[in-house]
Amino acid sequence: MANNRPIVSLVGAGPGDPELLTLKAHKLLQQAEVIVYDRLVSQAILDMIPHGTKMVYVGKASGKHHMNQDETNQLLVNLAKTSRKVVRLKGGDPFIFGRGSEEAQFLLQHNIDFEYVPGITAASACSAYAGIPLTHRGIASSVRLITGHCRADKPLDLNWESLADKNTTLVFYMGLASLPQLREELVKAGLAASTPAAVVENGTTSNQRRCISTLDNLPLDIQKMSIQSPALIIIGNVVSFADELNWFTPQSDYNESEQQVVEA
Ligand SMILES: C[S@@+](CC[C@H](N)C(=O)[O-])C[C@H]1O[C@@H](n2cnc3c(N)ncnc32)[C@H](O)[C@@H]1O
Numbered sequence: 001m002a003n004n005r006p007i008v009s010l011v012g013a014g015p016g017d018p019e020l021l022t023l024k025a026h027k028l029l030q031q032a033e034v035i036v037y038d039r040l041v042s043q044a045i046l047d048m049i050p051h052g053t054k055m056v057y058v059g060k061a062s063g064k065h066h067m068n069q070d071e072t073n074q075l076l077v078n079l080a081k082t083s084r085k086v087v088r089l090k091g092g093d094p095f096i097f098g099r100g101s102e103e104a105q106f107l108l109q110h111n112i113d114f115e116y117v118p119g120i121t122a123a124s125a126c127s128a129y130a131g132i133p134l135t136h137r138g139i140a141s142s143v144r145l146i147t148g149h150c151r152a153d154k155p156l157d158l159n160w161e162s163l164a165d166k167n168t169t170l171v172f173y174m175g176l177a178s179l180p181q182l183r184e185e186l187v188k189a190g191l192a193a194s195t196p197a198a199v200v201e202n203g204t205t206s207n208q209r210r211c212i213s214t215l216d217n218l219p220l221d222i223q224k225m226s227i228q229s230p231a232l233i234i235i236g237n238v239v240s241f242a243d244e245l246n247w248f249t250p251q252s253d254y255n256e257s258e259q260q261v262v263e264a
Contacts, residue, residue: 005113006080010100012093012119013037017129017204018044020120025089028117029053032087034079036072040091040230042205054083069099073106080112091230093121097147097173121145123171126203126232130210131246133238140169140238148175148182148233156181164189169236176231180219186235191215196239201231208250212242 009028014020021029029035029049037046039059049055056075058067067075079086094100094116107114123145127134134143144163150156156178163170164186175182176199187193193216201209213221215235222231 004084006084006086007113007115008076008080008086008088008103008107009115009117010088010094010104011090011117012098012121013041013045013089013091014120015092015122015125015204016042016044016202017125018042018048020125020204021045021048022117022119024117025119028085028087029089031085033083033085035087035089036076036079037089038091041089042091044205045089069102073103076103076107077110077112080107090119091122092125093119096121096123096145122173122203122230122232126200126208127171127234129204129208129248130198130200130234131242131244131248132198132234133241133245134169134171134234136238136241139167140236141167143169143171146170146172146175148172148178150178156185158185160185160189164191166191166195166237169234169238172233172235174229175233176222176227176229179222179233182233182235183215183219186215191235195235196237196242197233197235198239198242199227199231199233201225201227201229203230203232204248206250208248210242210246212239 011025011028032053034054034056035049036056036058058072060066076088088103090098090100092098104114172182195215197213197215197218199211199222209225211222211225211227
């Protein structure tokens, strides 16, 4: 017998390039009655959604009220009571710095079923499109995905000693504002200031920009390029592959040796 209970699908939209959407995510977007989405879902993916689908934006818009997490949780429950196919669409992967698990818990508490469709997270997608392998035999044997976001007026509280390992690739999400602190703490904990480091802005899109630098110089170099969010920080010896393995050609790129933005 068919299960007629409403279900909320927590769906990863991937990092931006619409061709990185999974087939399952694409199918659910075509079938959804209502889609709740936020800031990091790319326009190219929104353009794939059939006209007539009810769209609810819950991301931040400068100067305007946006829904906080409690309101978003409640909205999903309310929608599930009136619509049978609700999709909660999030940038990257919902369970990686995406609060997808909090939303899933809230749905369960309200006796609403959920399913989870993973998306390609920024760490793997942005590094791949920047020509940076996250691991490489003999160079990086592990990867750490770390949030660089700190609460207002509070410094980042991380175990810097455990992060300062030359055989580990460090990937910081939401780390632009705290980059100077990251650099200082990692060097203090023993990571060489000359460690290759990069920032990828708008990864996988036609607006992608890379800043390839060193841990020491990265804060200044991204300032020169006026790098903005969304941007991902990658620190580790694997960044030294960025020129050799650079296969993706977006509209613009940064060449450190010429210290200028190069229009392709
Ligand atoms: C709230 S987290 C969401 C991460 C998302 N759930 C994922 O799995 O990729 C937002 C951060 O992800 C990173 N990010 C997401 N998409 C990105 C992109 N296309 N280019 C660069 N960074 C991105 C940035 O560090 C951004 O500040």
